[in-house]
Amino acid sequence: MGSDLNLYKKVQEIAYLNAERTWSYRTILRYFFIQHERMQEFLFPEEILGYLKGIPAFQAYTEDQLHQDLAQLVNWKNLVARQELSSAKSVEEFKKKRFRYQCTPYTIEIERMLEKLEHMGDGFGGSLERTQFDRLYQSLQKAESLVRGQDDITETEEECAQVWEDIFSYFRSITQNTSDYIAYINSEHVEERMKTEAFLVYKDQFTAYLRDFIISLQQTALKIQALLESMTDKQLLMLVTKVVHHRQSIPRLEDAALSDDDLKLEQKEKWESLKKWFLGSDHRNSEFHLLQLRTNETIRRVTRVVQRLGERSHNFRSRKKDYLHLAEWFAGIETVNEAHALSSVAFGVSNTRHLYSDHIPTEDLYTDVWEEEPIEAEIKPRVRHYNEKTRPGAVKENREQKEAMLREYLLEKEQERIAIESHLIDGRIQLQALPVIKPYVRKRLLAWIGKAMARRDGIIKTEFGQQVKIDLIRDRPPIVLRSEDGNLEMPDAVIQFIDDKEKV
DSSP: OOHEEEEEEGGGGGGSSTTTTHHHHHHHHHHHHHHHHTTOEOOHHHHHHHHHHTGGGGOOOOOOOOHHHHHHHHHSSOOOOEEOOOOOOOOHHHTTOEEEEEOHHHHHHOOOHHHHHHOOOSSSSOOOOOOHHHHHHHHHHHHHHHTTTOOOSSSHHHHHHHHHHHHHHHHHHHHHHHHHHHHHTTTTHHHHTTTSSTTTHOOOOOOOHHHHHHHHHHHHHHHHHHHHHHHHHHHHHHHHHHHHHHHHOOOOOOOOOHHHHHHHHHHHHHHHHHHHHHHOOOOHHHHHHHHHHHHHHHHHHHHHHHHHHHHHHHTTTTOOHHHHHHHHHHOOSHHHHHHHHHHHHHOOOOOOOOOOOOOOOOOOTTTTTSSSSSOOOOOOEEEEEEEOOOOOOOOOOOHHHHHHHHHEEEEEHHHHHHHHTTTOOTEEEEEGGOSSOOOHHHHHHHHHHHHHHTTSSSSEETTTTEEEEEEEOSSSEEEEEEETTTEEEEEEEEEEESOOSSSS
């Protein structure tokens, strides 16, 4: 619950990024971050001022301004000030309250993120590293060997925690790198680069990179999936217990934020995320499967782009040498028939006629034309005044057939009326109280409800001449309207017959 509450509070530590004196705040904190990376935690104002004076923009910067900036950063919780008492050589120095400053953990992580963003540029990074999957598989093998066929893990808690950390370190690297690289190759910048001729130089290397990744992914991922499926809940609990005990054994002065049970639940959820990434769930495919699809689609897209670029360059290529070679070929032929044969191969038939027929003699795609049965097609002359000959025919009345169809229709309506009438209780029908009904009864009731919803008063006239008022009950949970061909979940409704409460 504590981590949820942190989402609603202001992050005061980032106030220096958009303040009026951001230029000095950021320079001071970047110097603190650089010194922190060099394992120098505490800095004195003299050191900071000496560093700032080496920057041309800070030539007019004074010591008083520095103390004001440091005080503001302490107020924003970017720095922690500690009074230095041991080095005081006089009463004046003691009264002056000489401080040394340390950067807070929040600020270190903010500066680390900013440094990464500054070097990232506008595009996505990431990569498709085959070795990450191999390392993840090796770490999972170690975890599996620790718990294989044992009622308790005999290895040290530190070793179990290290294996657990390796698993999720490689998994985190895989998810971040693959998602970033997929976003990179689908970005608008890369799309535009693919359309240029310069992309042809890299297409073989690019395609080979994706193909090798897919092959390695398929080989390693199957082994990872088998290991994840073979790990039982009991074995996982043993491993998680060792990991949690090791983390709790690390001495920290702060109060424990989470209990053992909460930490175990957190580690189990991380394991479930790993399983879902490779195995998927009942509701969606795995991210591993989606990664395969996206990589294969990228290979197909690159192939199509290269094909279009090749066709474009082929259209602008000069065919002068081809025509000269063909001319020399024609010049060396002695007979006209041989020239006609070469012309038919080189240029095709000079005069063609296109015939169309909707006749499909066979569904076999591999059947040759001469293996099919011949068909007869009637060709009509294409002249302006041609009309087909027709014979005048008598108009048949078909009275008996019409009367039979009418009787059948009226009989169906009568059966429908009787079926609906059987569900009337005190001149009303409540859908929740209906038993299993006929499909045509359900269709009729739903048609009435649809018409009533289009009217403000909810009153309609049925096919049987009755007026009904339909009220939808939306403040209750949905009901299940059961019929012989299936069930329908919908709001409850009451159909009240206005004119006659006994008959439809």
